[in-house]
Amino acid sequence: MPFIKPKIRATVICVREGQVLLVSKDGVRWALPGGRPDDEESLVEAAWRELREETAIEAKSLTTAFQFIGATTVHHVFAAAVGKSAAPKPRNEIKYLKWAPRDVLDDLTTSPTTRAIVSQYFLARVG
Numbered sequence: 001m002p003f004i005k006p007k008i009r010a011t012v013i014c015v016r017e018g019q020v021l022l023v024s025k026d027g028v029r030w031a032l033p034g035g036r037p038d039d040e041e042s043l044v045e046a047a048w049r050e051l052r053e054e055t056a057i058e059a060k061s062l063t064t065a066f067q068f069i070g071a072t073t074v075h076h077v078f079a080a081a082v083g084k085s086a087a088p089k090p091r092n093e094i095k096y097l098k099w100a101p102r103d104v105l106d107d108l109t110t111s112p113t114t115r116a117i118v119s120q121y122f123l124a125r126v127g
Contacts, residue, residue, distance in 0.1 A: 010046035019099040
């Protein structure tokens with residue numbers, strides 16, 4: 001069986017006052033901001049760029065949180081520190097965004113990977 005190289009993605013989790021920033025292209029399926037690094041771009045550089053391109057937010061800092069291995073993608077997850085006054089705006093391919101309490105994620109259309117990353121993030125913060 002041939003080896004299939006997984007996709008690499010810089011995924012950003014922004015949490016403010018217990019709510020997670022989610023983005024959507026269609027207003028139906030929600031995800032965390034992020035994307036693939038460009039050639040010669042580091043994962044953290046990709047995380048900064050994707051957050052800025054998709055949400056217009058300039059994070060105060062980005063911290064490596066953990067790596068999450070999904071079905072086809074390895075997510076390098078970064079935690080973004082954002083100010084209370086940061087006002088995200090949908091940009092580029094993103095048409096919608098929302099701050100969602102983590103306990104409503106099960107009620108939204110998100111991928112199992114998005115839910116797992118958010119759960120793992122909060123578990124790590126408590127433990």
